[in-house]
Amino acid sequence: MPVSQPTIPRLEEFLFGHARCPVTCGNHLEIGAGTVIPEVNFTLQAIEICPENWADIREQYSLMIEDLCRRAVELEVPGILFEFETLPPMTVNPAWGLEITEILSETIDRFHQSHGLRAALRLTPNDTRDHRRPPRMRSGPFWEGMVEFLHKAPHAGADLLAIESTGGKEVSDEGLMNADLKKVVFALGVLAPRDMEYLWGEILSACEGTDTVPSGDTACGFANTAMVLADRNMLPKVFAAVIRVASVPRDLVAYRVGARGPSKDCAYEGPYLKALAGVPISMEGRTAACAHLSHVGNIAQAVCDCWSNESVQKVRLLSADAPTVSLEQLAYDCRLMNVAGQSREDARKLRDWLVESDSALDPQAYVLRPDVVLRIASEIAREPTPYLQTRRAARAALREINRAFEEGRLRIPDRERRWLERLAKEAEELPDREEDLIAECLPETSRETFLPEEYGLS
């Protein structure tokens, strides 16, 4: 999988539905080969995951997938991806998560056989290593439970395997709360890549010899945390925008070692992954308002290959249960994209409308502009290591944001402007050598929350 240079050289070719390296999975489902498909994620209402409630939980999942498959057939979707993101107790106790996986997989297969539904199941276990501070990244019961889950997942019916890995999150969290760019770059550019190489070795080994596709990883615990905090006015949006772009190199590690996509829906940095690794991407925007709010509702859709809802609870709405409602909204968006996609000119027009409707209003949207993505991706590709890529990504994002603001193409509130200057200074002060960054950061981190040896550092 090429990651050392952009696979999409020209803006004209950067379109929804088309990826350089399409993926085939599940029941003859092609992703990124010209058609955009919905990806639906669904979850339970508030309920304790325990043996007493287990029969009810099984039934809830069974009802949800049955309804979703039936409606997908009625809507004649060209294909569909279902995502089952386990709840933490279902990874800690792999038998639970695998049992639900089997229920979902069997239902999807039944609808394929009876109605020809082209579908696949993406399984995303939790990275439970984050359960303890300081986290043990390569040993202990959480690691062992997760590894067991990963290795059994293909046999339970997972067509795609993904994860939201958390290596470095224990340091990033503190960095985010203090808007400490150096610390977040240390987490994203030094710790996360080291952890991902190790973790993804395990995921690839679980998929080896099976039909399960190792799909992708996401910086959800990093960039989405920043995005949600910014949305609640807790962090500057310019900072969240920089963190979004700075998270790209850590995601790329998964594709460098063998993940094939589609990227996870909550990886809003997806366009960069599509540009650099050539993988199809799943994205979520306004359709994910059921899970969290954002300022990238339209622009997130601009170059997607799967269009997702992030997650929706099984609550009853006037028309149907919320997951089915969510599917319907996604399916109609996909219909529109696929009609526009019949002509490259129309596809570009729709893409550009999605982009222009958001990009001037928020720096987090601006850094997702396809033209900006291609410029910054070219810069990232020129750097040889994840750390230097991360540093370059942060600096380039700040430069793009500053320039757009100065030229009147991006609105930034007064109270955020002082942060642009501060962040630019911090980005310029990042050292040239990774060893120097490590030497600076280790004394500034607490051993109560972070153990360097878990990342091969000491």
Add this chain to the structure above:
Amino acid sequence: MVDREKLYQAILTGDAKSARALTEEALKESVDPKELLDKTLIPAMDEVGRLFETNEYFVPELLISARAMKSALELIKPLLAEKGAEPAGRVAIGTVKGDLHDIGKNLVAAMLEGGGFEVVDLGVDVSPEAFVTAAKDKGASIIALSALLTTTMPAMKKVVAALEEAGIRERVKVMIGGAPITQRYADEIGADGYSDNASGAVALARSLAAKVPAAA
């Protein structure tokens, strides 16, 4: 004579070094530590909370101020203890069992400390029993519960039940918060209060502390 306005500004701008130096100077001048706390330091942190609530400050600025406050409190607390003065209250805070999210909890903990409370941070994935132990053994009169997931909200109810079962519910106040939490949910599980933001949590803790039975 130490310039109280400078000390107030040091907290407001998060200048920990100046906050500590000015506090030290004031104490050398025999300023009553309780009076310094009540009339200068806590009002400064209240203003920080107001700036945050009105979207003028972001969390990093709030935390920097909280750290400046802490550096001043480190000098004041031993003197208050000598005089037998109690902190504003003792709060045991944690993210409930099954939930690993700690950013909101950490923020509330920092603001409570800045507000003059003694905070026992129990961490994440905290069992109901651990909250009971904190109330019994560490003298926490307020239990602050955080949850981000809808699926872990029921754990809050279990904490309330555990406090009842341990026979200490009457002397302990329970406050809850987190993205999916509402006042209605607080009422439903019998919690004593709910806040949707960190500075609101400090105000809530103050009002709850005032209601804690004297015997506690």
